[in-house]
Structures are given as C-alpha cells and as structure tokens.
Amino acid sequence: MVLSKYFLFATLVVALVLGDDDNPTGFLSIDCGSLNSSYVDETTGFTYFSDKGFTKTGENREIADAYKVQTNEQQFWNVRSFSEGIRNCYTLKPTLGDQGTRYMIRARFMYGNYDNENLAPTFDLYLGVDFWDTVLTQYAWNKVNKEIIFFPKSDDHLYVCLVNTGHGIPFISALELRPWNNETYVSETGSQQLFGRYDLNPAINQVMRYKEDAYDRVWLAFTENIWIPINTTEGKNITKNIYQLPSPVMSTAYEPNRTTGNLGLIINPSNSSAPFLFYFYFHFAEIQELQKNESREFNIFVNGKFSHGPFVPSYLVTNTVISTSSETTSDGEIHIWLNRTQNSTQPPLLNALEIYLLTDLSQQETNQADVNAIQNIKSLYGVTKNWQGDPCAPKAFLWDGLDCSYGSNSSPRIISLNLSSSGLNGVISPYFADLTMLQALDLSNNSLSGTVPEFLANLSSLRTLNLKENNLNGPVPPALLERSNNGLSLSVDANVMGNQTTNQTSSSPENWCRKNKFVVPLVASIGAFFLHFV
Structure with missing residues (x-):
C-alpha cells in the first residue's frame, strides 16, 4: 500500500502564560479571519483568538455554506486572504519566553471557495526567513495541515509568512503554536517537518x-x-x-x-x-x-x-x-x-x-538590535509601508526603502534607510541611532520638526544624510558638521543653516565658515540647498 503526502500581545500573552485546563501553558490558538475576538472551541476546549492582533494586512472572508456544513471545526469557517503584496506575515511570540523550548507550529488551510472563483490556490509558506513548504490546496473541501517542530531563533518574535508565487491568492484558516517536550522528536541538526x-x-x-x-x-x-x-x-x-x-x-x-x-x-x-x-x-x-x-x-x-x-x-x-x-x-x-x-x-x-x-532552518535572521530599532521606528511614526516579517531576509523580500549587508557567517545588517515622503511627523527619534551600521539615511520631504539631533553624528558608518523639506530648526550640531569635513554628504533646508550661528564660538558666521572651509552654493532661493564640505 502507498502512503502519499496529501504586537498586540499584552492581554493575550498574560492569559496564555497563566494557562488553565483548557488552555495549557504556552498554547496559542488563532482563528485566521474570525470576526469574533475569541471563542471556546467545542471539540478541543481551546480558546481561539482572532488574528487581528497578529497581522496588519489581508481581509476576512467566509467560506461557502456548502463547505461550512462539511466540517464542525469552526476554525475553517473563515479565512484571511492576502490579495496585496508578495509576502504577508503573522508575528507571534513564543509565550514561554524561553529560546530553549521546542515548539510545534501548525498552519491550517481550507479553501472552501471563499472567493466564489472555484480555483484553489497554491502558494509558499515561510517560517521566519526560511522556506517551510508549498501549500497545495487542490480542492475546495481539502483540509491541509502544515506542521513543523523547531526551536525558535528568537524568544522575542516568530514570523509565519505566506508568499504569493503567482498561482492564486494566499489564504490561511488557523495557526496553532504548541510547546513540546525537548526530549522528543530530536534530530542532531535541523527541524522536523511532518510528512504524515x-x-x-x-x-x-x-x-x-x-x-x-x-x-x-x-x-x-x-x-x-x-x-x-x-x-x-x-x-x-x-x-x-x-x-x-x-x-x-x-x-x-x-x-x-x-x-x-x-x-x-x-x-x-x-x-x-x-x-x-x-x-x-x-x-x-x-x-x-x-x-x-x-x-x-x-x-x-x-x-x-x-x-x-x-x-x-x-x-x-x-x-x-x-x-x-x-x-x-x-x-x-x-x-x-x-x-x-x-x-x-x-x-x-x-x-x-x-x-x-x-x-533546514539555518538562514540568518537580521541582527536583533536592527530589528528592534526598525520596528520601533515603524511603530513610532506609523509607517504604512508593507513592512512585514524579517527586514532583510530572505533577500528576495527585503523591506521597501531598506538595503542590507549580508555575510556568510553573520546576521544581515541594515545599511540604508529611505523614508522620504513617508508622512513622518514629530522629532527625529533616537531609534535611528540604534541602526549602528547605517551608511545612508534619507528622511527628506516629511513633516519632521525640532532640531537636528547630535546623535546622528554617532553613526560612524553614515556617508549620506538627507533632511531636506522638513520643518526642522537649526543649528546643525558641530559634531555633525565635523563629520561632513570627513566625507559625510549632508542635505538640509536653508533655514537650518540660517540658524547656524547660535552655538558657535566664532564672532561671526563668516569667520566660522572661513575657518571650516565650506562652500554654500547660491541657490537658497529655492527653499533648500545641498551642503558640501571641502
């Protein structure tokens, strides 16, 4: 015979970590696309939560009634469908908060003709930065389970991503995260993906x-x-x-x-x-x-x-x-x-x-300090770009506006960040200084206010800094001007340089400019200019 292979965690995490008879410690159950904030599943007794706190994209859809009556598992009655973007991700947190705990994660799919197209899609599934498996749904009534046993690379986050491969719109019915006994299902290298x-x-x-x-x-x-x-x-x-x-x-x-x-x-x-x-x-x-x-x-x-x-x-x-x-x-x-x-x-x-x-789940994730910094920037300014999953990896899914460096034995680092025309408001956050390997930073054409912060001068690898077309005030910090003497290409608005005398010790701006040998092109009438030091 033949066998064939047919960040809104606050209240949720508290409930899950405490655990009870129906929700063992560390168990996380998510009904993807559910309109209910939570409910108790009649079969397992688990509390299933809506996925709204775990992903920011996609839309809730309901499977056809003809297929709904074929299953008593409520998790299959709705799906979340991702019609926009190539990669869409869920962000989970291993609730035991221990990188030494082995987990099983199960992703579940039932097409159920939710879109009335009668075309069951095929798409890829990623666990973090690593390819997990291809989801082949085949028929509207098929229930597809993808399971893998693994050690999370980070105790802070876990990404489950659906990738559009051009064969239909990705969707998902449920996500289930379960801690397992570390002495079971042991392999010397790699993780174990369920075949049957x-x-x-x-x-x-x-x-x-x-x-x-x-x-x-x-x-x-x-x-x-x-x-x-x-x-x-x-x-x-x-x-x-x-x-x-x-x-x-x-x-x-x-x-x-x-x-x-x-x-x-x-x-x-x-x-x-x-x-x-x-x-x-x-x-x-x-x-x-x-x-x-x-x-x-x-x-x-x-x-x-x-x-x-x-x-x-x-x-x-x-x-x-x-x-x-x-x-x-x-x-x-x-x-x-x-x-x-x-x-x-x-x-x-x-x-x-x-x-x-x-x-094999061995691909390097982005440096954790860089991940924290860019996530903080995203949250602080409400960046609306489709920034999901790991910022730098896989390279094919690099976040918009980012460039990264890649080493064979080291984590990717963010080296360029372009947030021009991104609707940023408020002051320039110190979180930018946490991207310590930045070589280029473009914050132009936003509504940033306040003064140009001196901490930008501490980015030792920075070669290009564009702050034009904002509501910033001068002066440019001396340390940043000194960096410009050593190769930093700095672009600022005219009024920022117009206030440059405030904190200088020279008796006049002319003397200070002569002393530091910089040239200001005579184009100030256009409202902003490029400042180059020689």
Missing part, C-alpha cells in the same frame, strides 16, 4: 487530538483492507512513554494477513525536495495477552537494510522505535518492512506511525 501521522485504526474518518493527546497532535485514522485489525478494551491501562501517545491510538493496531506474515509499507516522497532525511517514529504496544507458548518478535527494515530488532513489544506498554532514511529505491519510494523472526509465533503489529522530514 497515522493512527492505525479501523474506525473510518476518526480524528484524534487534544484532550486525548497532551501535545495536541492531529491523528488521522489509517485503514487498510488487506491487514487484520486488532484492539483491546484495556486501552486506558496502557503505560505511556515520553511521546505521550493517546490511549485510543495505542489501543488499536494492525497485523498483516496470515498469508504474508510480514507487514509492509511504501512511502512516496515525490513531493519532497532532495536531499532529504526522513525520520520514522514507530509506536508499538502489545494489546493481546499472549499465551506462554506464544511470542511476537520482528525486525524493521528500511529499503532492504536492517534498521532495528529483534523487537518484542511490551504488553500494554508504549514503545517508540525511531528509524531514518535518506535513500529511496530506484522508483523513488521508501519501502518499510516489519518482518517476523523465526522464533515468533505471531506476526508483527503496528499501532501508530509518524513520518517527519528533516528541514
């Missing part, structure tokens, strides 16, 4: 998640007619291991038919990009009380290579066996076999299976 999670259970269309599953994994019932289903009424007595599998999942299993005696699976990773490494989590529990003359023992093979064994599942005790593979057969598939040993009187069994794909 299966409850080998003859109950058709059954979906298992919280509260049965403490980590809120979504288990899909997996049925197969050629295998023999077995179960136990002692499911509640099954001892759990650190993976905390739900008792209903472990209380059912499949055996192969008596003709073959071995249990085989074929996995088709055709949608995965090479190179890849798969992690297989086999979950076993003996759920039949064997007689003294009976035994169940088997070996695990992956692509014909011995992986683990001989393995004897324990009675009513969960055991997890992990195997990996970075190879496929000649036909591009992965073959898994559970083969009975010669000493075994009973065939192999399998209760549950999880398959993960090792994913």
